[in-house]
Amino acid sequence: xxxxxxxxxxxxxxxxxxxxxxxxxxxxxxxxxxxxxxxxxxxxxxxxxxxxxxxxxxxxxxxxxxxxxxxxxxxxxxxxxxxxxxxxxxxxxxxxxxxxxxxxxxxxxxxxxxxxxxxxxxxxxxxxxxxxxxxxxxxxxxxxx
Amino acid sequence: xxxxxxxxxxxxxxxxxxxxxxxxxxxxxxxxxxxxxxxxxxxxxxxxxxxxxxxxxxxxxxxxxxxxxxxxxxxxxxxxxxxxxxxxxxxxxxxxxxxxxxxxxxxxxxxxxxxxxxxxxxxxxxxxxxxxxxxxxxxxx
Numbered sequence: 001x002x003x004x005x006x007x008x009x010x011x012x013x014x015x016x017x018x019x020x021x022x023x024x025x026x027x028x029x030x031x032x033x034x035x036x037x038x039x040x041x042x043x044x045x046x047x048x049x050x051x052x053x054x055x056x057x058x059x060x061x062x063x064x065x066x067x068x069x070x071x072x073x074x075x076x077x078x079x080x081x082x083x084x085x086x087x088x089x090x091x092x093x094x095x096x097x098x099x100x101x102x103x104x105x106x107x108x109x110x111x112x113x114x115x116x117x118x119x120x121x122x123x124x125x126x127x128x129x130x131x132x133x134x135x136x137x138x139x140x141x142x143x144x145x
Numbered sequence: 146x147x148x149x150x151x152x153x154x155x156x157x158x159x160x161x162x163x164x165x166x167x168x169x170x171x172x173x174x175x176x177x178x179x180x181x182x183x184x185x186x187x188x189x190x191x192x193x194x195x196x197x198x199x200x201x202x203x204x205x206x207x208x209x210x211x212x213x214x215x216x217x218x219x220x221x222x223x224x225x226x227x228x229x230x231x232x233x234x235x236x237x238x239x240x241x242x243x244x245x246x247x248x249x250x251x252x253x254x255x256x257x258x259x260x261x262x263x264x265x266x267x268x269x270x271x272x273x274x275x276x277x278x279x280x281x282x283x284x285x286x
Contacts, residue, residue, distance in 0.1 A: 022239060
């Protein structure tokens with residue numbers, strides 16, 4: 001038993017891949033696909049090798065040719081996604097940096113707040129007022145008795 | 146030749162799914178026409194009728210098989226082998242090319258390369274097939 005091979009030429013038309021023709025000969029399919037690609041008539045040309053394995057009754061496919069436009073598009077897409085990934089990483093790093101700085105500022109503000117002389121003055125004033133109030137209360141309590 | 150005929154078929158196709166036989170001018174493809182054959186299968190889906198066999202292919206037939214059913218062609222002819230996979234074209238709706246070898250009715254081994262192209266009267270439904278094949282005899286068998 002031998003595996004069956006077919007070579008499908010696909011063309012990209014109206015936003016989808018369409019089977020254009022089928023060959024049982026790899027060289028013929030590749031030659032025709034190259035010719036079609038060079039004609040510039042199609043925005044994409046590719047050759048799919050289809051192997052039917054009789055033993056397992058399963059079909060395997062793989063792309064063995066991609067037209068220059070497809071290659072160019074893929075490369076452009078790859079470049080675009082790489083740039084987007086890098087930009088996202090940069091944004092994330094920038095955000096993390098900003099967050100660290102923000103935390104550092106908040107921490108410093110908190111320390112400054114804790115050791116502020118104005119704050120200490122108000123706290124002392126509050127304690128004094130409280131003590132004065134208590135003494136006044138005790139004095140009245142004593143005189144009243 | 147199969148690629149040249151395929152290129153022609155693409156030109157005839159224009160914006161239709163399949164070109165019409167009315168686009169085919171034998172004089173325009175005079176170098177390929179002797180290697181062509183036409184199968185009419187509208188109404189004969191199970192067993193198409195051979196409507197035309199080019200002169201070069203006729204040399205590989207013991208008698209003229211025009212207007213015979215495909216199954217009635219004698220075994221070991223080029224047209225029989227070149228047209229054997231026509232159901233696949235009906236199924237997939239795209240041109241298919243196959244090659245192979247067979248033993249001719251006179252016992253000689255023949256290598257061939259063929260193509261079958263779907264044709265249509267309305268541009269959408271396959272009503273016939275245009276096939277072509279070239280071959281060479283291999284000595285020693």
